[in-house]
Amino acid sequence: MTPDPVLVFLAMGAVTYVPRWFxxxxxxxxxxxxxxxxxxxxxxPAILSALIAPALVTAxxxxxxxLLTPEFCVAVPTFLVAWKTRSLALTVxxxxxxxxxxxxxxx
Amino acid sequence: METASLDRSxxxxxxxxxxxxxxxxxxPICLGYLPIGLAFGVLAQKGGLSPFEIGLMSxxxxxxxxxxIAVSMMGAGAGLPAVVMTTFLVNFRHFLMSSxxxxxxxxxxxxxxxxxxxxxTDESFAMNLTRFQDGNWDWKRALVMNQTAxxxxxxxxxxxxxGGTFLPAGAFGMDFALMAMFLCLLVFQLRGVFHAVxxxxxxxxxxxxxxxxxxxxxxxxxxxxxxxxxxxxxxFFSRGKGEERS
Numbered sequence: 001m002t003p004d005p006v007l008v009f010l011a012m013g014a015v016t017y018v019p020r021w022f023x024x025x026x027x028x029x030x031x032x033x034x035x036x037x038x039x040x041x042x043x044x045p046a047i048l049s050a051l052i053a054p055a056l057v058t059a060x061x062x063x064x065x066x067l068l069t070p071e072f073c074v075a076v077p078t079f080l081v082a083w084k085t086r087s088l089a090l091t092v093x094x095x096x097x098x099x100x101x102x103x104x105x106x107x
Numbered sequence: 108m109e110t111a112s113l114d115r116s117x118x119x120x121x122x123x124x125x126x127x128x129x130x131x132x133x134x135p136i137c138l139g140y141l142p143i144g145l146a147f148g149v150l151a152q153k154g155g156l157s158p159f160e161i162g163l164m165s166x167x168x169x170x171x172x173x174x175x176i177a178v179s180m181m182g183a184g185a186g187l188p189a190v191v192m193t194t195f196l197v198n199f200r201h202f203l204m205s206s207x208x209x210x211x212x213x214x215x216x217x218x219x220x221x222x223x224x225x226x227x228t229d230e231s232f233a234m235n236l237t238r239f240q241d242g243n244w245d246w247k248r249a250l251v252m253n254q255t256a257x258x259x260x261x262x263x264x265x266x267x268x269x270g271g272t273f274l275p276a277g278a279f280g281m282d283f284a285l286m287a288m289f290l291c292l293l294v295f296q297l298r299g300v301f302h303a304v305x306x307x308x309x310x311x312x313x314x315x316x317x318x319x320x321x322x323x324x325x326x327x328x329x330x331x332x333x334x335x336x337x338x339x340x341x342x343f344f345s346r347g348k349g350e351e352r353s
Contacts, residue, residue, distance in 0.1 A: 003187040005160050011187060012177060013167035015195035019202035021224035027209035028220055039338050043207045044236050045296040046309035046333035047200070050326045051229055052289050053310035054317035063318055074283060075290055082291035091294075092135045095287025100280030 070106060074099045118214070118245035129251025132238060136230045137259035139285035142274055143171055144260050148267020150175065154182040161268035165261045170228060172323065173197040193322075200326045204232035211239035215246040226253025230285060233292040301341040309333025
């Protein structure tokens with residue numbers, strides 16, 4: 001039997017919401033130990049790299065290592081533009097443009 | 108200093124100004140959500156979901172990758188426990204993001220915090236965190252930004268479900284918008300040697316773990332490893348200095 005989609009979505013919503021909610025509820029408006037603050041300070045660069053890196057240098061299913069994906073080739077100059085300009089708008093537009101052009105060449 | 112304070116935004120600004128700032132900050136996210144949301148809507152509709160169900164799912168779950176996975180699992184006949192367990196594991200990374208955001212939510216009531224939590228995604232986390240660190244940002248603006256992104260996600264998924272992509276594949280490089288945004292926000296996060304070391308360690312761990320384990324457990328594992336190793340190195344190399352300061 002197939003479960004009712006609405007029921008599935010409700011359950012999915014619940015298990016997605018609780019991990020989003022708990023740390024905010026437990027940690028906001030509190031004085032935290034210094035060591036935890038230092039760790040939390042390093043967490044964002046760690047999370048962002050963990051999101052970015054596999055998307056750039058792995059491909060296929062099951063995943064395999066592949067250095068010169070189109071994403072990687074566009075990401076390098078995009079990273080440099082972000083570094084030089086410090087502008088989110090310029091970086092996003094530059095990255096999109098380059099990826100668009102790269103897509104045309106690869107077809 | 109006195110003149111600068113006139114330009115600074117504050118949590119007590121009139122609502123229209125807060126609303127405008129929040130909506131404006133969301134544009135890269137909305138741009139990036141559009142092609143993904145449309146693609147998801149098309150896929151979900153092919154999988155037998157009505158536009159109403161697609162919209163309901165986007166509102167209740169609001170987590171792109173897990174929605175893709177759930178739709179394909181349901182299409183393959185998976186039961187409720189399997190879909191829900193997978194969703195939990197895929198979305199658990201938000202636990203870490205909320206932990207990092209919590210430090211910045213000062214003076215926010217519990218009710219608002221509970222609403223804010225609903226809008227924590229990879230994208231809103233990255234954007235809000237950077238904004239909080241810059242200053243000129245507060246929980247009200249963050250809340251507006253989250254809900255703007257949510258509206259874009261909801262709208263684009265329903266639109267996809269209603270009939271097609273409306274966008275040729277690969278149009279304007281929109282598929283790269285979120286990656287470019289993440290790259291730029293990562294650059295903003297590289298605020299010292301140990302931030303950069305942490306990022307490199309985490310990137311290496313994430314790639315290795317992504318190859319070893321299926322699913323998205325590598326994001327959580329690599330983030331934890333990267334931040335912990337980074338902090339350990341920081342402590343190791345600043346032993347002498349640290350004692351002087353404290």
